[in-house]
Amino acid sequence: MPQPSTLDLGPAAARDAASVDERPILQVRNLNKRFGDGCARCLAPNADFPGNRCPQCGAVMACIDMNFDLYPGEILGVVGESGSGKSTMVRSLYFDEEATSGEMLISTYKNGESNLLTESAQQKRYIRNHVMGMVYQNPYLGLRMSYSSSGNIAEKLFAADRFHVGRIRERAMELLGRVEIPLNRMDEAPKRFSGGMQQRVQISKALANNPPLLLLDEVTTGLDLSVQARVLDLIRSLRRELKVAMIVVSHDLGVIRMLADRTMVLRQGRIIEMGLTDQILEDPQHAYTQLLVHSLL
Numbered sequence: 001m002p003q004p005s006t007l008d009l010g011p012a013a014a015r016d017a018a019s020v021d022e023r024p025i026l027q028v029r030n031l032n033k034r035f036g037d038g039c040a041r042c043l044a045p046n047a048d049f050p051g052n053r054c055p056q057c058g059a060v061m062a063c064i065d066m067n068f069d070l071y072p073g074e075i076l077g078v079v080g081e082s083g084s085g086k087s088t089m090v091r092s093l094y095f096d097e098e099a100t101s102g103e104m105l106i107s108t109y110k111n112g113e114s115n116l117l118t119e120s121a122q123q124k125r126y127i128r129n130h131v132m133g134m135v136y137q138n139p140y141l142g143l144r145m146s147y148s149s150s151g152n153i154a155e156k157l158f159a160a161d162r163f164h165v166g167r168i169r170e171r172a173m174e175l176l177g178r179v180e181i182p183l184n185r186m187d188e189a190p191k192r193f194s195g196g197m198q199q200r201v202q203i204s205k206a207l208a209n210n211p212p213l214l215l216l217d218e219v220t221t222g223l224d225l226s227v228q229a230r231v232l233d234l235i236r237s238l239r240r241e242l243k244v245a246m247i248v249v250s251h252d253l254g255v256i257r258m259l260a261d262r263t264m265v266l267r268q269g270r271i272i273e274m275g276l277t278d279q280i281l282e283d284p285q286h287a288y289t290q291l292l293v294h295s296l297l
């Protein structure tokens with residue numbers, strides 16, 4: 001069972017960690033994502049079966065009644081074994097997947113009074129270009145590999161109706177410089193870059209229009225350790241400088257320990273524990289988290 005005291009620590013801990021204003025930048029309420037139509041068995045109000053796949057129809061409950069807040073400038077870690085719903089959660093928040101139900105409010109969008117999940121396709125495009133950025137594990141999902149790096153940034157700026165060629169060039173130099181891409185390579189295509197460089201270009205593209213919220217899904221997975229360290233350092237310094245709030249998904253607890261103020265633990269589509277990262281990693285309350293922390297999963 002979840003430990004209520006641990007869950008209660010969440011928002012207060014976040015305020016201490018970020019010491020910023022009281023209002024969350026992001027509020028997620030009862031987020032649900034089901035793959036498949038569902039059937040009488042799994043759509044019943046008190047449906048109960050082991051795991052998150054309906055034994056009757058095979059529908060997968062990838063996100064079940066997820067609730068959490070994220071504060072400005074805070075980094076929230078997301079951990080859980082493979083298939084626990086980490087990617088589906090961030091993909092639903094970024095509209096890559098259509099959430100089945102739930103509410104998502106962002107304080108800088110319509111004063112935090114409109115459910116982003118039910119906005120029109122056109123508004124969702126606007127939100128993806130202005131309000132949120134996403135960085136994928138696979139850079140092919142976030143970058144056009146045969147455009148130049150500067151062209152990738154320009155594309156994002158165009159999408160936000162920023163058309164002034166000179167200023168676009170300046171902004172691309174500023175962003176790529178910030179993520180330490182040598183400027184004499186800014187007109188090269190990312191497909192010619194190393195994995196670590198591709199991730200840095202992807203991060204700069206996601207930040208092009210200064211979104212207050214960045215979603216990162218396993219962005220250092222598969223990189224060499226030294227390359228990984230450089231990307232993690234970059235993420236930390238960007239948070240410090242830009243005060244951008246982030247959701248960082250990783251199955252690597254080392255990454256979570258280094259980056260996250262608070263951490264949520266997912267199991268079979270549910271948040272089962274949430275609290276300060278140190279507390280989650282040093283003194284996990286839930287038996288599943290204990291197994292996870294001791295690398296037994």
Ligand SMILES: Nc1ncnc2c1ncn2[C@@H]1O[C@H](COP(=O)(O)OP(=O)(O)O)[C@@H](O)[C@H]1O
Nearest residue numbers: 035060062080081082083084085086087088089
């Ligand atoms: N497009 C899809 N169609 C059907 N099931 C999916 C799809 N994407 C993910 N799933 C299922 O949803 C669950 C959560 O997957 P995912 O979010 O990728 O987990 P994680 O990122 O934690 O490894 C898994 O059971 C997975 O098989």
Ligand SMILES: [Mg+2]
Nearest residue numbers: 086087088218
């Ligand atoms: Mg995943």
Ligand SMILES: [Zn+2]
Nearest residue numbers: 039042054057
């Ligand atoms: Zn079913």
